[in-house]
Amino acid sequence: MKTLLRKDTTGDKKEAQCCAKISRIYAGCHD
Amino acid sequence: MRKSKHNIISKIKGSDDYYIVNLLSGNADIIDASEGEAFLKGDISDPGPYVEKGYLIEEEDEKKLYRKRYLDFLDEYENSELQIFFVPNYSCNFNCSYCYQTEYSAAGENYSTEIINAFFKYVDDNFSQRRKYITIFGGEPLLSGKVAEGRIRQLLGGAEDRGLGTAVVTNGYNLKSYIPLFTGKNIREIQVTLDGVGEVHDRRRPLKNGEATFTAITEGIDAALSAGFPVNLRVVIDRENISSLPALSRFAAEKGWTKNPLFKTQLGRNYELHTCQKGESSLFTRLEMYEELYSLIKEYPEILEFNKPAFSIARFLSDRGELPTPLFDSCPGCKNEWAFDYKGNIYSCTATVGKEGEELGTFYPEATAKKDIIAEWENRDVTSIPECRDCSLQLACGGGCGSVAKNRTGSLNTGDCRPVKELLELGISLYF
Numbered sequence: 001m002k003t004l005l006r007k008d009t010t011g012d013k014k015e016a017q018c019c020a021k022i023s024r025i026y027a028g029c030h031d
Numbered sequence: 032m033r034k035s036k037h038n039i040i041s042k043i044k045g046s047d048d049y050y051i052v053n054l055l056s057g058n059a060d061i062i063d064a065s066e067g068e069a070f071l072k073g074d075i076s077d078p079g080p081y082v083e084k085g086y087l088i089e090e091e092d093e094k095k096l097y098r099k100r101y102l103d104f105l106d107e108y109e110n111s112e113l114q115i116f117f118v119p120n121y122s123c124n125f126n127c128s129y130c131y132q133t134e135y136s137a138a139g140e141n142y143s144t145e146i147i148n149a150f151f152k153y154v155d156d157n158f159s160q161r162r163k164y165i166t167i168f169g170g171e172p173l174l175s176g177k178v179a180e181g182r183i184r185q186l187l188g189g190a191e192d193r194g195l196g197t198a199v200v201t202n203g204y205n206l207k208s209y210i211p212l213f214t215g216k217n218i219r220e221i222q223v224t225l226d227g228v229g230e231v232h233d234r235r236r237p238l239k240n241g242e243a244t245f246t247a248i249t250e251g252i253d254a255a256l257s258a259g260f261p262v263n264l265r266v267v268i269d270r271e272n273i274s275s276l277p278a279l280s281r282f283a284a285e286k287g288w289t290k291n292p293l294f295k296t297q298l299g300r301n302y303e304l305h306t307c308q309k310g311e312s313s314l315f316t317r318l319e320m321y322e323e324l325y326s327l328i329k330e331y332p333e334i335l336e337f338n339k340p341a342f343s344i345a346r347f348l349s350d351r352g353e354l355p356t357p358l359f360d361s362c363p364g365c366k367n368e369w370a371f372d373y374k375g376n377i378y379s380c381t382a383t384v385g386k387e388g389e390e391l392g393t394f395y396p397e398a399t400a401k402k403d404i405i406a407e408w409e410n411r412d413v414t415s416i417p418e419c420r421d422c423s424l425q426l427a428c429g430g431g432c433g434s435v436a437k438n439r440t441g442s443l444n445t446g447d448c449r450p451v452k453e454l455l456e457l458g459i460s461l462y463f
Binding site for chain 1: 050
């Protein structure tokens with residue numbers, strides 16, 4: 001069994017959260 | 032000890048290995064073929080690692096964990112930012128081949144400033160406690176002429192007076208000429224659509240008189256980025272234009288857009304909303320679109336510089352190294368999204384705004400609300416939709432889009448199922 005998780009994700013997380021926030025404009029929930 | 036109800040397990044495309052993902056426990060693993068087959072048969076020689084990761088769990092423990100995660104989700108949802116759409120007009124200067132608003136009425140567009148004032152008063156009266164921002168939507172909001180400009184100016188001013196940011200969803204044709212109006216305002220993002228390079232785009236998204244629009248839009252994107260405004264480029268994909276995605280990716284790279292931190296992209300599927308689609312044969316199902324993307328990316332990996340498709344939660348897992356929190360509800364309608372139009376009507380979201388019969392109330396000339404229907408929207412999630420309750424994919428799917436579900440079944444409290452298992456087969460193969 002090989003995990004797909006990574007332990008240290010602090011840096012990635014910060015950037016990704018910011019991207020997620022700014023992109024929810026016309027998020028296309030129906031896409 | 033039994034298998035978790037929330038295990039998602041399947042073979043990775045192009046491999047003998049299996050993936051196993053559990054949104055409730057937050058674990059994701061790859062297991063080899065013999066282990067995977069044994070797990071599916073329930074013939075597990077060493078259950079220890081499966082128990083540790085929540086793939087095997089006592090029924091009562093799982094119920095408790097589910098309740099806790101659900102309460103956390105509701106908490107987070109209540110505190111999330113509200114997106115409030117306003118449609119200043121349904122008219123449009125484009126004649127897109129796949130428009131879902133073709134039959135919407137553009138009557139009464141010669142209205143006074145009173146309507147937009149009433150919109151902001153409604154926002155003040157009803158959403159004062161929520162973090163929020165305004166998104167200007169259409170029709171096409173950035174039309175040429177003093178009347179359209181005046182409305183955009185009034186909307187930006189109303190948002191600014193309340194300290195709210197504004198986003199704009201536009202076809203981009205007149206974007207360049209609107210940049211001076213945006214300057215100095217808190218513009219969160221401008222969403223523009225390009226469906227390909229040159230003629231590929233122009234065939235799908237021409238002006239009403241048939242003229243080309245590609246060059247004007249690219250000039251608008253350049254102008255917005257130069258002025259420091261974030262641009263979110265949407266590409267609407269179907270069978271007609273998917274093969275031109277590599278060319279669009281290269282074009283965006285050559286323009287320097289993909290290296291610009293202000294530039295983002297989204298691939299939108301062409302969908303089955305309302306009166307949409309003159310030629311339904313060009314429509315992709317969600318899975319078909321991702322299957323095509325998978326093959327295309329294998330051949331043209333440069334597409335990933337332009338856009339890294341989600342493949343359900345595979346991109347999230349690859350980018351962040353962890354799973355997202357369980358998604359008990361993927362429909363924002365009447366929860367953290369509302370839509371208003373210049374006719375004084377209120378709707379749940381961008382999928383329903385302007386569609387006759389979908390009005391949930393009014394903000395002008397007086398404030399009214401269809402409370403029963405609003406409650407239906409508010410209560411719709413995977414715990415309320417009957418077919419979601421026993422589905423192992425529910426916490427990745429979230430029940431899908433309420434409007435698409437209602438279009439399909441006639442009832443809002445039904446699912447718009449996402450092919451999560453198949454998307455993960457592709458996405459985990461591509462990103463790991």
